[in-house]
Each structure stands twice: as C-alpha cells, then as structure tokens.
Amino acid sequence: MRGHWDALSGGLRRRGWAGLGHTCRISASSCGRRSISGAGLPVSPWHFRSRLEALLPSAVKGQPPRPPAAAGRSHILDSGCLNMSDTLTLDVIGQRVEVNGEYATVRFSGVVPPVAGLWLGVEWDNPERGKHDGSHEGIVYFKCRHPTGGSFIRPNKVNFGVDFLTAVKNRYALEDGSEDYGEEQIIIIGKKPVETIGFDSVIKQQSHLNNLQEISLRNCAVSCAGEKGGIARTCPNITRVDVSKNLLSSWDEVIRIADQLKNLVVLNLSENKLQFPSGSPVLTGTFSTLKVLVLNQTGITWAEVLQCALGWPVLEELYLDSNNIFISERPSNVLQMLKLLDLSSNPLIDENQLFLIAYLPRLEQLILSDTGISSIHFPDAGIGCKTSMFPSLQYLVVNDNRISQWSFINELNKLQSLRALSCLRNPLTEGSKEAQTTRQLIIAKIGQLKTLNKCEILPEERRGAELDYRKAFGNEWKKAGGHQDPEKNRPNEEFLAAHPRYQLLCHKYGAPEDGELKVQQPFMLKNQLLTLKIKYPNQLEQKVLEKQLPGSMTIQKVKALLSRLLKVPVSELLLSYESPKMPGREIELGNDLQSLQFYSVENGDCLLVR
Numbered sequence: 001m002r003g004h005w006d007a008l009s010g011g012l013r014r015r016g017w018a019g020l021g022h023t024c025r026i027s028a029s030s031c032g033r034r035s036i037s038g039a040g041l042p043v044s045p046w047h048f049r050s051r052l053e054a055l056l057p058s059a060v061k062g063q064p065p066r067p068p069a070a071a072g073r074s075h076i077l078d079s080g081c082l083n084m085s086d087t088l089t090l091d092v093i094g095q096r097v098e099v100n101g102e103y104a105t106v107r108f109s110g111v112v113p114p115v116a117g118l119w120l121g122v123e124w125d126n127p128e129r130g131k132h133d134g135s136h137e138g139i140v141y142f143k144c145r146h147p148t149g150g151s152f153i154r155p156n157k158v159n160f161g162v163d164f165l166t167a168v169k170n171r172y173a174l175e176d177g178s179e180d181y182g183e184e185q186i187i188i189i190g191k192k193p194v195e196t197i198g199f200d201s202v203i204k205q206q207s208h209l210n211n212l213q214e215i216s217l218r219n220c221a222v223s224c225a226g227e228k229g230g231i232a233r234t235c236p237n238i239t240r241v242d243v244s245k246n247l248l249s250s251w252d253e254v255i256r257i258a259d260q261l262k263n264l265v266v267l268n269l270s271e272n273k274l275q276f277p278s279g280s281p282v283l284t285g286t287f288s289t290l291k292v293l294v295l296n297q298t299g300i301t302w303a304e305v306l307q308c309a310l311g312w313p314v315l316e317e318l319y320l321d322s323n324n325i326f327i328s329e330r331p332s333n334v335l336q337m338l339k340l341l342d343l344s345s346n347p348l349i350d351e352n353q354l355f356l357i358a359y360l361p362r363l364e365q366l367i368l369s370d371t372g373i374s375s376i377h378f379p380d381a382g383i384g385c386k387t388s389m390f391p392s393l394q395y396l397v398v399n400d401n402r403i404s405q406w407s408f409i410n411e412l413n414k415l416q417s418l419r420a421l422s423c424l425r426n427p428l429t430e431g432s433k434e435a436q437t438t439r440q441l442i443i444a445k446i447g448q449l450k451t452l453n454k455c456e457i458l459p460e461e462r463r464g465a466e467l468d469y470r471k472a473f474g475n476e477w478k479k480a481g482g483h484q485d486p487e488k489n490r491p492n493e494e495f496l497a498a499h500p501r502y503q504l505l506c507h508k509y510g511a512p513e514d515g516e517l518k519v520q521q522p523f524m525l526k527n528q529l530l531t532l533k534i535k536y537p538n539q540l541e542q543k544v545l546e547k548q549l550p551g552s553m554t555i556q557k558v559k560a561l562l563s564r565l566l567k568v569p570v571s572e573l574l575l576s577y578e579s580p581k582m583p584g585r586e587i588e589l590g591n592d593l594q595s596l597q598f599y600s601v602e603n604g605d606c607l608l609v610r
Contacts, residue, residue: 096247096273097122098159098221102129104151105249105273107142112152119152125273161247163226164257165234167217173209214240218268223247225256232260239263244294245271251308252277259286270296270319276304287311296321296342302328309334321345327353331360340365344397351376358389364417365395374402378414383500386416395420403428406445410500413446420451436561444469447501458563460570460592464556467593470505474512477502484511530596532577533606534562549596556592562609574610577601 095106099122108121124130127146134142134150144150162170212235222243225231238261248254251274258264267290287293290312295305302325309315309331317340325346339362343349349371357363378387394417404427412418421442423429429438443449443457443465450457474482480495482502489503489511496503506512529548536542545565549558555575563570575589579602586608589599601607 096249161221161223167220216242240266242268248272266292268294292317294319342367344369367397369399387414397422399424440465461560474517551597
C-alpha cells in the first residue's frame with residue numbers, strides 16, 4: 001500500500017498539486033475520468049496517458065465532441081472537415097496511424113493551400129485506399145511508393161494510438177464497478193491528507209496486472225511505451241508479448257517497451273511497419289532473455305536483422321515472413337543460438353543465398369515456403385556423401401514453391417541430420433496423379449527421413465518404398481551398366497546422378513533379379529486401376545469404403561494406405577479378399593511383396609481388413 005501511494009504522490013507533485021491546502025476527495029472508480037474536488041484536474045493512479053492524449057486530446061474516446069466543421073472542402077482532401085484550431089504538439093512524421101480500420105504512415109504535416117488549416121499527408125498500407133501520390137495542384141508535399149497511395153487527412157480524423165500500459169489496462173484490468181466501493185479513509189500524501197473511496201479495487205487491479213505473464217495486444221493501437229518505468233512497475237512479470245498489428249513505428253520504441261520487461265522470452269511484432277536503426281545499436285541487455293522473435297511483415301532487411309541481432313544473444317526462433325528479404329551476407333558472431341528460421345514468402349531468396357546461412361551451427365528448422373525456390377545443390381558433397389552445410393538441420397519446409405526436378409530431392413539426401421520434410425504443392429508433387437507414388441519415391445530417395453508432409457514414415461512403409469524403387473528402375477540400372485555380379489556392377493555417372501541411393505539399396509536388399517524386372521511397376525507405366533470395396537468384418541459400425549488402386553500395387557503399400565486411414569499400425573493389419581466369381585471363398589493376401597495382380601484381384605472384388 002505504501003509503495004502505491006508513494007507512486008501516486010510522485011504523480012501529484014509532477015502535476016503541481018503538492019501544495020494544495022485542503023483535503024482532496026478521490027474516488028478510485030473515477031480515476032482518469034472525473035476530477036478532484038477543489039482542483040478540477042484529472043488523476044490516474046496508474047499514470048496512464050495515451051499517445052493520442054498527448055497529440056490530440058479531442059480524438060480520445062470519451063472526450064468532448066470535435067468542433068463543428070467549417071465550410072470549404074477540397075475534392076482531393078480526404079476528410080474536408082476544416083478545423084482552424086487543429087494543432088500537433090509533437091513531430092508526427094513517420095508515425096503509424098489508423099483511420100477507420102485502415103493503416104498508414106504519416107509523411108507530411110502542414111498547410112495545403114488554398115484550403116486553410118492543418119493537414120496530415122499519409123501513405124496507406126493499402127494503396128487502393130489513397131487518392132494521389134502525395135502531390136496537390138502540382139506541388140509535391142510527400143512521396144509515395146504507389147501513385148494512389150497517398151491522402152491528406154485532418155488530424156482529428158486520425159488515431160495515433162495508445163501507450164502500452166493503457167492497452168494492457170484496457171484489455172486485462174479488472175472492471176471498476178460501483179459495487180467495489182470501499183470505506184472512506186484518510187491517507188497522507190506528503191504532508192497533505194487525502195480522503196479516498198474504494199481504493200481497495202485499485203490495489204486488486206495492480207495485483208492482477210502484476211501477475212500477468214502472457215499478454216496479447218494484437219490490433220489494440222499500441223503506438224508507444226508510455227511513461228518511463230511504468231511498465232516495469234505495473235506488470236514486471238510478463239514473459240510473452242503479442243503486439244502484432246499495432247501502431248509501433250520504430251525499433252527504438254520497441255526497445256523502450258522491452259527494456260522494462262526483464263523476463264521477456266517471446267515477442268511478436270508482426271504487421272508493425274518499423275523503422276530500424278541505421279547505425280550500430282547500443283548493447284544494453286534489453287533482449288538478454290529473448291528466445292522467440294516474430295518480425296513478419298515489418299519491412300526489416302537482412303542487414304538490419306544482422307545489425308539488431310547483436311542484441312539477441314540467446315535467440316532460438318526468428319520469423320521473417322513477407323519482408324522481401326535478400327540474404328546479402330553471412331551471420332558473423334550473431335544468431336549462433338538460432339534453432340528455427342522462417343523465411344517464408346520472401347520471393348527474392350534463391351539457393352545461392354542459402355549458402356550464406358548454411359553454417360549456422362544450431363539451426364534445426366528452416367522454413368522456405370512460398371519463396372519461389374526451384375533448385376538446391378551442395379557442391380562440397382559428391383554422390384553418396386554428406387554435406388557439411390546445415391549440420392544440425394532436422395526439419396525443412398519447402399511448400400508452395402517451383403520444385404519440379406527430382407534432383408532437388410536427391411540433394412536433400414546429403415543433409416546429414418534431416419529427419420522431416422514438407423514438400424506440398426510443388427510441380428513435382430502436384431503433377432503426378434498418384435500422390436502415393438510420389439511419396440514412395442521421396443521416401444526411397446532420402447534414406448534418413450522419418451516424417452514426410454507431417455505423416456510419420458513407418459519402417460514397413462520405408463521397406464516397401466525402397467523395394468519398389470529398386471525394382472522400378474532395375475531395367476534402367478541394367479542398361480546403364482548395372483549387373484547382379486558385384487565385380488561387373490558399374491552403372492554410369494548419369495544413372496548414379498539421377499539415382500544416388502540405388503547402389504546402396506542393391507547392397508541392402510540385393511540386386512534385382514531378371515524375373516523381378518519383367519513385372520510392370522507403378523513408377524514406370526500407368527497401370528489399370530481396380531475399383532475395390534473395403535470392408536471391416538470385425539467393425540460393423542465402420543462404413544464400407546470404395547477405392548481405386550493400381551493392380552500392380554503391393555500388399556505392403558495397400559497396408560500402408562489402410563494404416564493411415566484407420567490409424568492402426570501396419571503390423572496389426574491382416575488382409576484377404578473375396579470375389580463375386582468365387583462366392584463363399586476368402587483368399588488371404590499373405591505376401592507383402594506381391595501385388596494385387598499376383599493374387600488375381602479384379603474390378604468389383606472386396607478387400608477384407610481385420
């Protein structure tokens with residue numbers, strides 16, 4: 001209680017009230033909204049003050065209405081509401097603002113003749129919202145990246161946002177209701193008695209805010225840190241902060257917030273258009289505990305990442321989605337603890353840039369979705385060898401790209417630690433009508449893979465994929481110089497480049513026999529599809545399914561498919577089938593390496609799954 005009133009006393013002195021010669025009557029429920037009897041001035045025990053209050057008091061919610069508009073509109077000016085008393089007390093150039101749900105950056109503040117009054121020139125995030133390029137009647141007031149990205153707006157139409165603590169209070173503070181009023185009491189502030197009503201609720205609110213550890217202030221119009229030290233006093237235990245899609249305009253303002261959160265671990269700044277420092281930052285230890293930083297759609301460059309990263313000594317996850325990143329230099333003595341890097345939706349990235357981040361020692365997850373990447377090559381590793389690049393990389397995501405060649409998949413086998421791959425929506429995977437076939441090929445080509453497209457690769461599936469791959473390309477192997485006799489087995493370099501694991505599979509399972517190679521394989525030719533019913537005799541509630549499967553599909557692959565459908569291990573599945581041509585007879589499908597054709601399964605037959 002003593003600490004609270006000491007803080008409040010300091011606030012009173014700052015406002016020049018320390019010399020009041022009479023008892024003040026303060027109601028906790030009226031703080032910041034009413035006045036002190038005899039003084040006629042507002043008081044807030046939290047000392048919260050919004051950025052907008054400092055700039056434009058008339059624009060704050062709950063304040064008196066704006067003055068009436070004067071006459072004289074200009075068709076190019078966005079609001080047309082003239083207010084000769086409009087003034088701005090701070091430099092607003094570069095500030096982020098919000099107008100009717102649309103976001104913009106202030107590029108100009110001043111008079112735009114012939115219309116009187118103060119105007120703000122803003123550049124919209126959405127250029128379709130604007131009307132011009134920053135010029136009016138032939139005079140350029142500011143410049144926009146898009147010819148229709150700019151507008152002139154009256155200051156009282158603009159939301160400059162609130163400070164961090166105001167947003168926290170609005171989102172998380174307990175409600176002040178009349179039922180919370182407590183007994184009146186006299187408390188001495190300095191040498192002056194102050195009569196209070198209901199400040200027990202204030203203490204409850206402060207206690208509640210003090211215990212906050214995770215907060216989300218997304219889309220709350222946060223624009224600044226607010227009063228120095230206020231965050232540290234009010235909510236010092238916060239560890240995870242989401243301030244995405246707000247009105248923060250500079251990295252320096254972010255530092256002013258984070259500097260008061262000594263236990264900060266996760267910080268999400270996405271969708272704040274930030275200005276980053278041009279010179280080397282002063283290392284203050286502000287982010288000494290930060291492990292996860294999200295900077296999606298902030299406009300940061302790679303050079304700025306490396307510059308700021310000097311202050312992120314223990315950072316483990318960095319998200320840079322949609323920033324037009326171009327990797328121009330290697331991280332030197334920075335990002336050395338990084339485990340996850342998300343570079344999604346940065347279309348300027350190519351394989352040569354990836355070499356610059358290839359030696360981050362602890363990087364385990366790399367996300368490259370929607371970058372347009374089409375190829376990758378590790379020149380330091382030959383066929384069958386492992387690259388020294390990305391030594392710790394376990395999970396790679398390359399969804400929504402332009403990958404169309406199997407050579408891309410072959411190169412991934414050179415990554416010594418790769419265990420999981422996501423490769424969805426690429427020409428290589430979308431062009432095939434048989435997604436299962438593509439999956440089996442990827443599994444066979446990357447030997448250490450444990451998960452593909454978020455689906456676990458079971459040992460039985462890997463064995464089936466590798467055996468099928470070995471047989472499917474057996475004839476090509478023989479034509480290239482392959483032979484069952486190890487001493488004569490010398491396939492040419494072209495074959496080995498296209499199938500770098502083939503020799504290893506021959507060593508693992510034995511070279512394919514001539515008899516095996518006479519059977520058509522699903523990888524080589526389009527096979528006739530069989531329309532089959534699938535029943536579950538032991539699960540009467542299970543619906544009968546109908547599937548189209550290639551006749552050359554092995555029993556092992558059928559089991560793998562059913563395993564994923566039923567969420568049952570392959571080892572627990574028993575298959576048989578019955579045919580209308582042989583009523584009353586059930587034929588067991590006991591050999592996993594044989595095909596459906598081998599067992600004479602035909603159109604209209606029914607697979608029985610137990």
